[in-house]
Amino acid sequence: MIRIGDAPRVRRLLIGAALVLTALFLLLPLVAIFAQALMNGIDVYWQNLSDAYTLSAIGLTLLVAVITVPVNLVFGVFLAWLVTRFDFPGRRLLQTLIDIPFAVSPVVAGLVYLLLYGRNGWLGGWLDAHDIQIMFAWPGIVLVTLFVTCPFVARELIPLMQAQGSREEEAAVTLGASGWTIFRRVTLPNIRHALLYGVILTNARAVGEFGAVSVVAGAIRGETNTLPLQVEQLYQDYNTVGAFTSASLLALLALMTLAAKAVLEWRATRRETAT
């Protein structure tokens, strides 16, 4: 069969160009992160990692992920169930609203939270009176991260659940199954790959968010620095090796995210070809 662009010359040229550009724009930056982090040897790398401020940044970052990922998982599943299994006025609007965090610059996301919970904000006076600190403390970081990452799970689930339809679940209802049983036994097996991928994306963004978090965190070393903020601060202090050491942890997580995605896709195609 003849196909466009199948001549060996064209093929070699296009593959060559693609490989060179990929190496230059994607592979080289990735290599540079680890090269910079290990520039002064592995001992300095470990020393930088065990720095008290870096350790506290790792801890805070984990805390943020541990709270935001499950909350957005639950919300994403309920929202996907709502918009794919029921029709009601305002369904379209709800789906559009969920896309807002994708469209908004993260700095704007941080700003609106500052306006609400900050000292001069709407709730600022009340919070102050009750001695509750949200801005420039971890609850603020968790809240903006929830905002920034809330579309991911729903976005993965909605197209899939729409395509699958609700026939299987309706059958389960007529057999007398309860809501929780239907979800666990019928829906969940069908959506588990998409759900897992949504969780992976949520986690990657929750751990790596910078713009929104930097507005509400206040950059208090050892207290409100997440890993990305720690990376920025070390870089601004001209501690390049230190900055890239923290960055290398985030890059490792990014690589794990890519690997997990590749595995999930491979499994999905294998299932498709098997059926």
Added chain:
Amino acid sequence: MIAHALTWRRERRVLPGFGLSLGISLTFVSLILLLPLTSLVGQLSQLSWSQYWFLITDPRLLASYGVTLFGAAVAAIFNAAFGLLMAWVLVRYEFPGKRLVDALMDLPFALPTAVAGITLATLYSSNGWIGRLLEPLGISISYTWIGIALAMAFTSIPFVVRTVQPVLEDLPAEVDEAAMTLGASDSLAFRRVILPYLWPALVTGTGLAFVRSLGEFGAVIFIAGGKPYETEITSLMIFVKLQEYDYAGASAVASIVLATSLALLLAINLWQGRFIKRLHGGRG
């Protein structure tokens, strides 16, 4: 229409969890999305129109609109070409390391923007791996618009690749064959037959890359340096105003950024919707 209405009535009755999922979704959307966004409206309502106009037309800010729009446009055009090339190569050809290259395309979404930012700034600085090679040629990338466009391009690489790739995969082989048996050359057949087919996906992907680039912050600020009037992007202006406790000014700029990206996103969705309707013969 009536049949449709009947089905949803039935579905609503049959499947459980409508009240619970509606309650949870609305509570979450109100608390996490709407309430904070309303506070922006509240802040802005304290300004008169002339104050608002004065804030959003500050010359330094106007310069930042130009820098941001230009950088995002260059980044989007680069990604249209690069994304099309990558989608084509990944769908049509087999070569060693293909799966790795495919996986790498998502790196910019997986890598935190601050990490991308310091890495690009280091690579392209005058003593970095790439900057060092470009300096003798008189090309500097750090602290110029090229650096801004480069960082924006990096963070939005996946958009075009990932929107064009599935469309190209679904392209029937007969399309190629028909074009080729008619004696068209590769480039003519691509332009006349393949490109029109990919066009909607290409425009959608490029549009999304553009919107993302307009709002990008973490990846850009390190390589841009933030010289007023020259390399200051609009989201950095919001940040600078906040550090000066100028909440009114920051909110005014934020409203411009928010309105622009929402309008663009809506336009992309409408455009895509029209195309999907056409594909399914008006039933989309």
